[in-house]
Structure formats: structure tokens, C-alpha cells
Amino acid sequence: MLRAIGFLFSILLLLTMLGVGGGLYVLYHFGRGLPDYKQLADYNPPTVTRVHAGDGLLIAEYAVEKRVFVPITAMQKRVINAFLSAEDKNFYSHPGIDFLGAVRAMVTNLANMGTQRRLKGASTITQQVAKNFLLTNEVSLERKIKEAILAFRIERAFTKDRILELYLNEIYLGLGSYGVAAAALNYFNKSLGELSIAEVAYLAALPKAPNNYHPFRYPETARSRRDWVIDRMLDDGHVTLGEALEAKAKPLQVRRREDTKFARAEYFLEEVRRRILERYGYKGLYESGFSVRTSVDPRLQGIADAILGKGLRVYDRRHGWRGPITNINPGDNWARQVAAVPPPPGLMGWKRAVVLAVSDKNVDIGFPGGALGVIPWAELKWAREALKKGKLGPPVRRAGEVLAIGDVIAVENVTSSTPKLEDEKPLSYPPNTYALRQIPEIDGGIVALDPHTGRVLAMSGGYDFSISEFNRVTQAKRQPGSAFKPFVYLAALEQGFTPSTLVLDAPFVIDQGPGLGKWKPANYTKKFYGPSPMRLGIEKSRNLMTVRLAQSIGMEKVVAAAGRFGVMDNMPAQLAMALGAGETTLLDLTTAYAQLVNG
Template sequence: MFRSLILVISLVFMIIILGLGFGAFIFFKYGQGLPDYKQLVDYEPSVMTRVHAGDGRLLSEYAEQKRVFVPFVAIPNLVVNAFLSAEDKNFYYHPGIDPMGIARAILTNIKNYTSGRKLVGASTITQQVAKNFLLSADVSLDRKIKEAILAFRIERALTKNRILELYLNEIYLGFGSYGIATAALNYFNKSLNNLTVSEAAFLAALPKAPNNYNPFNYPQAAKSRRDWVIGRMLEDKLISHKSAHVATSSALITRKRKETEYVKAEYFAEEVRRELASKYGNQAVYRGGLVVRSTILPEYQRFSDISLRNGLIKYDRRHGWRGPIRNIGIPKDWLRALSKIPHPKALGNWRLAVVTNMTNIEVSITVDDGSEGLIPLNELKWARKWIKGERLGPKISLPKDVLKIGDVIIVEPIIVGEVINSVLKYRLFQMPEIEGALVVIDAHTGRVLALSGGFSYERSQFNRAFQAKRQPGSAFKPFVYLAALDNGFTPSSLILDAPFVIEQGFGKPKWRPGNYTGKFYGLSTMRLGIEKSRNLMTVRLAQTVGMEVVSKYAKDFGIFENLPIQLSMALGAGETTLLNLTSAYAMIVNGGKKIETTLIDRIQDKHGNTIFRHDRRKCDKCRTDFWTNQGIPDLTNERKQIISPTSAFQMVSMLEGAVQRGTGRMIRDLGIPLAGKTGTTNKSLDTWFIGFSPDLAVGVFVGFDKPRSLGKREQGASVAAPIFKEFMRSILSDKPAVPFRIPSEVSLVRVNANTGELAELGDEEVILEAFKPGTAPVGSEQQFDGSEEMPEKSNKIGLGTLY
């Protein structure tokens, strides 16, 4: 008996020795050349960059893997417990591998194998970290051995909480979700702190096979897997019976983020992405987890898009109907034939349809969703045939003058819900060929508040506000006049409007500029030169002041870098961008202070450190934790003064006059203080309107991408100005009117609006003209300056308005 016991003990000892030797051999063989597990100590996963609008709403996300990193201390216990129950309940007790779990898995797999069920694994969370971070996903015995060795090493180098932090932030959970925080947002539109037991259990159910448990495609499988996790949590005593019952009894309700929760501003977002990549590189943008607060105001952006789009559509309709997309004859199955037609880009809310029948008063259509509709005759009246050479065909009397059966067209619902005998009414639509841009800038800070770079980003990603360089035409003239005002001229100075001939050099023809009207007006005030946009006066003034001076001002305002010293440049023959020109106008209304335009207010790294801030002013008394009883903060304005405030205000007043009586007068019926200038280049290739309120500068450009005439009768006043007007009406109509700020040095004197001389009794057209100290007409009696209270405005008094 004793000898038998000795034999058994010896045998067991030998087995242990052989086992240890075999283990050492395996460890030595597979432990060589493994990846350095110590890199996980300082590992930081790829995190997406998120860009927010001014109101905090999400604008865009940039990432190779969409992930929001959450430190372990910020992960709720409920979420941690759900994953431990589902993946590794002994996580806090094993050394990297779980012998008990392996034994359980072996016994389970014997049963599953004999019954034909799927085999189960026994990988711990630490092993999954080793596999996901340091090894490939190959299924092999070699890889499992290496995984186990690395798991032991990782457990020695990292704390349990750090291992769990890496796992929960790195793991892929389907639906484009990397990490638990992104998954919570994508599936439930919630932060981790707001998840219920049901929702946390569902996320914990995903690691094994996220696509198989996608709740949108396989709701029943997703619910069954969730319930299994809830059962494990109850078994592990991590939740109560009541919580488990409530969770399993509830439906698995997912909630995708609504489009309204995002700010739609593709042109703006792309410019932000470009700027971030330029500053920090693509690696930081797509992996660095930057948090960006942009300058965009969503309400302004929405009105900007609507105003620009409406203006382009109205212009397009004025120039006639270019015909249907194609004609498909009279097929047996209208809808099937229509489904084969490629959809034009940027359809948005517009629909593809085919004409199936018509009468003398309406057109019957089949829409691409299978519904039927009607187009009343009055919605076809605009569609006169476009004839090359800027001509239109005869007026529309019948639907057949426009359409034929089988025509594939684009239609737009007139009013959602308005029906005729249960059939929805539509209007005929065509995609404009014309393009344009609109930009809104805070005149005092340079913050870009809205940006529309074209009719549709889907149709064309080319940003016409930032990237398109075009001739500004007459929109540049104010800077010629500013150079004069800053060098001794006044708004009442007289300039000769008469024929002007420029010798351009040997062998070159003489240049004879002319006014748009083809007329000459003799001696006229500088104010009239701006208000009526007189070319001859502008060229003569530029010659008098000197194009070198004009070129310097153009550079100081950021319009042109090096404007050629040629008189034709005074009429806006150089090329610039809408952003640069609008920014220059902003510097007029802000009193002549230099601004730097920006789309970004602040950038923080993923640790919350501010690495960029547009507003660099220091404010020592702006700490909110000591707000009580502290003095009024004093923010030093260190912006460069590029022209005198008085010269700037004189130009504001003159441009307000352009809106009241000049080329921008179609805007004056808004009844709020606005100023601005139209711009139209030769042959109407480009049209502009740049204007401002006391605090906002808004620029509009309209033209074809491949330059061609917009039409003989089309100008900045007819194309661009209505877009500016619609936008300003949308954002300012319900706000109190704010007058333009008057510098204390300015004197306002009553003068004749046409002659610039002191107003006399009986003069019908009288304005308050702005003069610098010592330049007001001698003998003026009634004067106001910026230090005195202005007379209350009415429709017969005020800056640039008539008495």
C-alpha cells in the first residue's frame, strides 16, 4: 500500500515536472519576439474630432474610427458590470487567463459538439486586449498561446481598471461604433450616464457578433441576446430581480440621432476641416480627438442657404425652360421606366416624375415614389422656352406648350397636404445652372456666422465664397473713395463726370471708360458718385488720388495682395474672393479696424486643453468664480486702425445713401438701417451685392462657374441684391432697429442731396452729410455730432435719407 502511494505521488510529481517543463518550453518558444506590451501603458486610442456650432449642436465629425474616449472613472458601474457579466465575470480575480473559465468552456464545448451547437470561447477581457491591440485576428493555436502569454504580461504592467478602460474604448460594437460612448450615442442617442439596464445590457451583448445582433436588421436576435446578458447580471448579483424583470419586459427601443440634431452646413464644415488639417495635420484631425467650437450660427446658416437657393432659382426661372431631363415615350409600366432614370444630384425635397397625361388646365404625373400628382397650368406659366441668345419663347397658354407625355421632369410639392381629389399638387422645377455664394461676418470680430458656397454641396463641392476668384466690378469702388476721404476729400467734394481717355502705350488702343447709362453728368459730389455707381468719376478720382494709394488701401483691407497700378483696376478689374471683399466691408462699418476672419472660436485637445482661441484678448477680471463684487472687466482692443473712424463713417453714410437712393434702393423698403453696394462686371459676367447692418457684413456673389453673361438686363441690383434682402429680412425683421454708430468727431450738416451745398429753405432733397472737424461748409447753422443726441428718425430724416 505504502509503495503504491509512493508510486502515485511520484507519478503526479513527474507529471507536474513535465507539465512545468512543457509550459516553460512553450513560454520560451512563443514568448520570444512578441509585441512590446508596455506600449499599452501610454496607449491612447484613435479618437474622432468633433466640430460644434456656436450653439453647441454637432456640425461634423472626422475620424478613421468613430470613437469618443471615456476615462475609466467616468464609466458608470452599470456599464462596467454589464460587460463583466457578458464577457469575463472573474476579471478582477484571475491573472490574465481564467482557468475556471477554460474548464467550463471545455465541458460546455463537449456538450455542444455532441449536440451540434456552436462552440464557445474562454478568452478573458485581458486576452481580448492582447489580441485587439498587439496581435492579429487569425484563428490558430499559435495565436491563442501568444495571446495567453501577453495577457499574463499585461496584467503585470497595467492595473485592472486601465485594462478595462482600454477594452471598453477600443472594442467595435457595430453600426460604425468604436467604444462604448460612441455606441451609446449611435444606438440610443444617449450619454453613458443615461443608459438603462436594458440599454447597457444590449451594448454588452454586442462584442461577440455586433452585426448578428444589429437591432435595426435583427431586432428579435438583439432582444434575445440582451435578455441573456440581463440574466447573467442577475446571476452575478449585479442587479436586483425587479430591475432584471423590468429590463427583460421592456422593448429594445433604439433611437438614431435626428438630422435636426445636426447643423447642416457642408461648405462651412469642409472649410473647417481644411483649416484643421492645415494647422495640425490629417493625423490630428482623424485620430487626435480635437474638440472644435466653430463660429457658425445655425439660424443664420439656414436662412443663408434658403436665401441663396431662392435667388438662384428665381434668376433661373426668369431665363426660361430648358426642357425635360428626357422623354421615355409611353411605357407599359410608368414607375418601372422612371426608376431606370438616374436621379440628378442635389434633388433634396424635389422629386423625379414622368408626365402621364394632360388636359388644357393641368398635367398628370407619376412621382418616383409611386404616387400620383397634378401640376396646375399656373405652375407652368414661368416655363417659356429658353432660346439661345437670351431670348424667351411665347407665353404659355396650355400645358402642351411646355410638356409632352413621357417627359421626365423634376417637381416640387406646393404645400404638403394640399390635395385635389386625394392627389397632391406639384410645381414644375428645374435645377439652376447659375451658381453663387453668400457669407455672413461679424463686423467687429471677423467671425464667419454663415457660409453658403453654392446651390448644393452634393452637386458641387467647389466653395464659391472662399475659392472662386472673380472680378468685383463696382463693388470695389468704395475703397477708391475711402482712399480719397482719408486724404482730404469730403462726401461733398465735386468730381467731374465727363469723357475720359487713357493712353495705354505704344501700339495699344486708347481706353475710354464710360458710365453704365452711357451718359455724362458733369460736376457731381463724391456721394453721388458712389450712390449712382459712376464709372467716370471713379476713374478720375483714382487718377487724382493716385493708383499707388488705392493699391495700398486695397492691400490694407485684404482685398488684393498686389493690385496692378492701372486705372482700370479702380473699376474692380482685379480678382478677389467673396470672403475677402465682405471682410473689407466689415472693416468699414466697424470703424476702420482690422479684423481676421475665422470659422473657429476655440480648439481643445482630447484632454480638454485649449490649444487655439481666436479671441486673444486678455481679461484678468473675467473669472466667474470671483464674479461677486469684482470690477467691470476691461477688454483692451488691440486691433489695428487701418483708416480713421471718421473716414469709415463717411463711407458708411455714403453706402447707406446707395441703398436709399442709388443702385441698392430695392433694399430700402426693409425699413432698417442698411448700407451696401452693387457690383456688376463687363457683359454681366459676375454680379455682387456687399452690404452691412451696424454689426453684420453680408456678401453675395452670383455667376456661372464657367463665366458667361447673365443677361443684358441682369445686374448686381437684380440678381445679388434680392438675395441679400431676403437674408436680412429673415434675420433682422423681428429685431429692434440699431442705427449706425457715429464717431464723436463727426459733424452732421444739412446739405442739398444733389449739390452737396448747404441746404436752403425750400430744398426738397436734403440729407445730413457727415464731415470731419474743420471740413464742414462755412456758414452751416444746424449741426449734430456723435456726442449729441440724434434727432429721432422718421421716413424723412436720418443719415442718407431725404428730409
């Protein structure tokens, strides 16, 4: 008998030693080369960079992951309790692995084998932190062992609150939400402190599989999972029976985040984005959570956009009608056909319409959805055919010369005609009256800045950012022409000339060299005015006076003035440059003028 007991004891001792040895080998083998968990001490999750206008209005958000980081101390206790009940109720007592929970999950899964019930997991929050931050999502025994080893190490290095803070700010909860704060906004349009029991329970139901509990695709499954979390909160003593019943009785109501009001300043914003990118790099812009305060004034930006757009449309309209967007064969399903035509870039507030009938003086049109409208003759007769080299076709006599049935066009709703004369009264139109419109081919830029501070208050680098992202304020090099002349006169004043100094306004001829002919600048009027005060030269923008003045003081002085004011760098010292033949950007030229104002 004693021999048998001794034999059994030896076997148990051997198995124990083998188990301990095997465990040590596993720890050694899988513990080598693991990621450094200490990096979590300095972890700053990628957060949203926000760009604001001068009045504080939001212009844009840049982020790889739209996350709002919230310290654990600022989180509502109800939120913490919900996630603990759903994911790891023994979080504050286990050493990183919940052995009791693992055994319980194993028994439950064995009992549910062969049923449709969801398998119960046993990963603790610490293990999920190890997986999310340091490992991959690979489903394997090796990863689970590494996850367990890292969980033990993390528990020894960090406090429970720090681990929970990392978890709640990192987890993905669906709808583009990283972290609980972003999820609260995206699902319920609330801050964490405003969430009800039912709402925090739903968020706590999402970490395992947010797509499986999508509130719109699987509302019943989502509500069932939410109620399960509420039951767990009740079992753990985080809510009372009455609170639990009240929360479960509520329907799952998701209120998507309200559209944030953004100030519109696409070209200005892109310039800001590029400069941040150049200075701080990709991570700085998209992950560092900067709060950028800019100088743009949304009210002035709106005015600048409107004025530039109006000017370009008026100019483009003077150069004729280039034709419809496309042409379709309208039948009984014309509304569906026109709806299928993609809106061209630059349409803005205008609408697509199809021509249904054409008379001599009116055009009947239809819109996606089946609505009808009319274009009167007064809003159509401008559309003379655009010919080559800026020429126009003959005046339009009938609507049929401009439009045909099936033409898909851009139109704008109008309530009255536009008077041509100041004392002319506008003609009122009946409802559903529209004007023929055309997206401009021409483009331009406009910038407004405070001359005393240099702050850019408005910038529009083109008609529409969706047509062209090229910024004609900061990137387009153009000849300034007569806008450069003040810097010639400034250089002359610095050399002792006065506004009353007489400068000869007479023919000016320079031999440019063999085979180049003679350079003969002229005034816009093609006239000569003799000796004239320098003041008159700049007031009347006299080309001949400007060239002669530049020759008198020396182009080197003009080049120096242009460089000092930032108009042009390394400008050639040639007389043609005095008339603005060089190239500069609109922003540089405007900044130079601002310096003149600022003294």
C-alpha cells in the same frame, strides 16, 4: 521496488525539467519582438470631433470610429457586472489568464463535441485587450501564446480598473458602435446610466459576435444570448432571482438612436473642415475628439440659403426652359417607372413627376406611389424655350409647347399664384396643384458677417452642395467691378482729398501701346457730367471720375489701400484695376467692407 520508484522519480524529474525548459523557450521565443504594452498607459481612443454652431446646435460629427469615451469611475456598476459575468467572471482574481476557466472550457467543449452547441471560449478580458490593441485577429496557436504573454505583462503594469476601462471603451458592439457608451445610444437611445438589466445584458452578449446576435436579423438568437447573460449575472450574485425573471420576461426592444438635429450649413462646414485638416491633420480631425465652436448662426444661415436659392431660381427662370429631366414611355406601371428615375442633385424639396396628359391650359401629372396632380396654365406659361446666348423662344401659347406625355419633370406643390403686382391678390388653388420647376444652371454665393468682430454668421457657396462643392464665397476669384471703387476714394481721402473736391467727369483716353489700341472707359449712362464733387462720384458710381481720381493720386496708393484691407494681394498698378478689373473672393471683399464699417 526502491529501484522502480527511483526510476519513476527520475522520469518525472526529467519531464518536469523538459516542461520548464520548454516553457522558458516558448516565453523567450514568442516573447521577443512583442509590441510595447506600455503604450497603453498613454492610450487615447479615437473619439468623435463635433462641430457646433454659434448657438450650440450641432452641425456635424467627424470620426473614423464613432466612440464616446467614458471613464470606468463614471460607468454604472450594472454595466460592469454584466460584462464580467458574460466575458470574465474571475477578472479581478486571475493574473491575466484564467487557468481554471480554460480547463472548464476545454472540458465543456469536449463534452459538447459533435453537437450544435457553440464552443466556449476561455480568453480573459486582459487577453482581449492584448489582442484588440496590440495584436491581430489571426486565428493561430502563435497568436494565442503571444496574447497570453502580453496578458501577464499588462496585468503587472496596469490596474484592473484601467484594463477594464480600456476594454469597455474599445470593443466593437455592432451598428457602428465602438465602446459601451456608443452602443447604449445606438441600440437603446439611452446613456449608460439609464440602461435596464435586460439592456445591459444584451450589450454584454455582443462582444464575441455582434452580427450573430443582430436584433433585427436574428431576434430569437439575440434574445436567447441575452437571457444567457442574465442567468450568468444571477449565478454571480449581481441580480436577484426576481430581477432576473423580470428581465428575461421583457422582449428585446431596440430603439435606434434618434436622428440628431443638425444645423444645415454645408459650405461653411466644409470650410471649417478644411481649415482644421490643414492645421491639425487627419488624426486631429477624425480621431482627437475636438469640440469646435463656430460663429455661424443657423437662423441667418437658413435665410441666406433661401435668399440665394430664390435669386438663382428667378434669374435662371428668366432665361427660359431647358427641358425635362428625362422622358419615359408611361404605361400601366408609370408609377414604378418614375420611381426608378434617380432624383437629380439640387431637387431639394421639389418632387419628381411624370406627365400623363396634356391639354391646352393644364397638364396632368403622376408621382411615385401613384398620387396624381395638376399643373395649371399660370404655373407653366413662364417656360419659354431657352435659346443660345441667353435668348428666349416665342411666348408659350399652349401647354403642349412646353411638355409632352412621358416627360419626367420637377414640380413644387403650390396653394396660390404669385402676384406680379403689389396690389394684386393671389389666386387660390385647389389641393394637388403643382408648379413647373427647373434646377438652376447658374450659381452664386452669399456671406454675412458681423463687421465689429469679423465673425462669419452665414455662408452659402452655391445653390446646392450636392451639385457642386466648390465654394463661391472662399474659392471663386471674381472681378469686383464697381464694388472696388470705395477703396479708390478711401485712398484719395487719405491723400488729403475731401468729399467736396471737384473731379472732372469727362472723356478719358489712354494709349496702351503699339497694336493695343486706346483704352476709353465710359460711364454706365454713356454721358459726361463735367466737374463734380468727389462725393457724387461714389454715390453715382461714376467710372470716369474714379479713373481720373486714381490717376491723380497714383495707382500705387490704390494698390496699397487694397492690400491693407485684404481685397487683393499684389494687385497690378494699372488704371483698369481702379474699376475693379482685378480678382478677389467674395469673403475677402466682404471682410474689407466690414473694416470700413468698423472704422
